[in-house]
Amino acid sequence: MKNEGIEGMERFESPGRGRGLRALRHFAVGELVFACPAYSSVLTVNERGAHCEHCFTRREDLFKCGKCKQAYYCNVDCQRGDWPMHKLECVSMCALGENWCPSETVRLVARIIMKQRVTTERTMSERLLLLTEFEAHLDKTDGEKDEMNQSGIAALHHFYSRHISDLPDDQALTELFAQVNCNGFTIEDEELSHLGSAVFPDVALMNHSCSPNVIVTYKGTVAEVRAVQEINPGEEIFNSYIDLLYPTEDRKERLLESYFFVCQCTECTTKSKDKAKMAPRKQSSPPKPEEIQSMLHYAKNVIEEFRRAKHYKTPSELLEMCELSLEKMGTVFGDTNVYMLHMMYQAMGVCLYMQDWDGAMSYGEKIIQPYSLYYPAYSLNVASMYLKLGRLYLGLEKKTQGVKALKKALAIMEVAHGKDHHYVAEVKNEIVEQK
Ligand SMILES: C[S@@+](CC[C@H](N)C(=O)[O-])C[C@H]1O[C@@H](n2cnc3c(N)ncnc32)[C@H](O)[C@@H]1O
Ligand SMILES: [Zn+2]
Ligand SMILES: [Zn+2]
Ligand SMILES: [Zn+2]
Helix, strand or coil, X not given: CCCCCCCCEEEEEECCCEEEEEECCCECCCCEEEEEECCEEEECHHHECCXXXXXXXXXXXXXXXXXXXXXXXXXXXXXXXXXXHHHHHHHHHHHHHHHCCCCHHHHHHHHHHHHHHXXXXXXXXXXXXCXXXXXXXXXXXXXXXXXXXXXXXXXXXXXXXXXXXXXXXXXXXXXXXXXXXXXXXXXXXXXXXXXXXXXXXXXXXXXXXXXXXXXXXXXXXXXXXXXXXXXXXXXXXXXXXXXXXXXXXXXXXXHHHHHCCCCCCHHHHHCCCHHHHCCECCCCCCCCHHHHHHHHHHHHHHHHXXXXXXXXXXXXXXXXXXXXXXXXXXXXXXXXXXXXXXXXXXXXXXXXXXXXXHXXXXXXXXXXXXHHHHCCCCCHHHHHHHHHHHHHHHHCCCHHXXXXXXXXXXXXXXXXXXXXXHHHHHHHHHHHCCC
């Protein structure tokens, strides 16, 4: 491909932020800034059978790969299109059965290596930034990250070396893992359920802001970037790398840990939402600073403990963990405090999994108002919460509330996903069906 860049956009040196993306023209709220096909993508193991392994389309009439009976496709075209990547996994999955367990990052890295072997020219995903140009921050790798990368390399050799002849050396692989960690994306559906991982080099050119002027959504394995604030010529285009629910200190910690920079955006400077996000319980004598501090410590521990517990505890044990922590935190924190909201969100997820619709609905009802205040005006977190709530209401035959919630979701999605997105059409249908 000849390098013609992206219309209306340029790559530039952003002071203090490395390379960045800048607008050359005006973009209105809701306008598509650019689209970028995945350079490589991988469907998460849990979604096999529900989505096409190649194009990520969700449909019920997919057909199985006859060999491994693990990968599912829309049709022969998708199966053929995926074969250069799927062949890396097909035979080993048959041979190893349950012992075939590379992480999603390892699977993605294997696909990237294979793609690099078969591509000779700059791809349509790299109009402004090449994958080989990705920032790696290798000089900042600490012991823990190094260990992760080393185990990734070992897994790559273990699961893929038979299918990728002469893998790159350890130094090159260490760099590739670090690049994927700093520039990779996860793909989610409209309710923010995880579908897979991918690399979109041009999308990775965008720097972060906690008050982003664009949002990234997906159509299958194509990333679409839309303006969620007006963008004027000459302005830098910023995306958010993280969940923006949390207070400044938490966001800064996360960005430093995962992306090695100190965010200096307006939200991080003014900290305008921090006070509300940390809301204490309203009572005659407000909690003492040391009580708040110690509960904050407890909250962060319980969040981490819960994250790990998801891998081995039963749903009812998980729900109990949520309830106990909410009870304890509730002695100091208000219901709108973000750590309370975090555990309510987890509890809602467990209720949905257990098909306890009433339970899920009552958690969702507590979450939605504070979510709308804490997240930016157009947020996928808020849209997906309205969507889940709306669908729950309709399932529980609460028609008026259901339609109202779906309309709220739709208003955000029309901007973030674009009016012609199939998710938007689906939500519109759900509303029409109620009339
Ligand atoms: C996905 S890359 C973005 C493109 C990057 N600037 C480059 O030159 O390749 C992520 C890296 O960009 C830098 N970065 C992103 N947002 C930033 C910000 N708001 N302030 C400073 N550095 C930032 C950090 O080095 C981060 O690890
Ligand atoms: Zn397909
Ligand atoms: Zn197969
Ligand atoms: Zn920030």
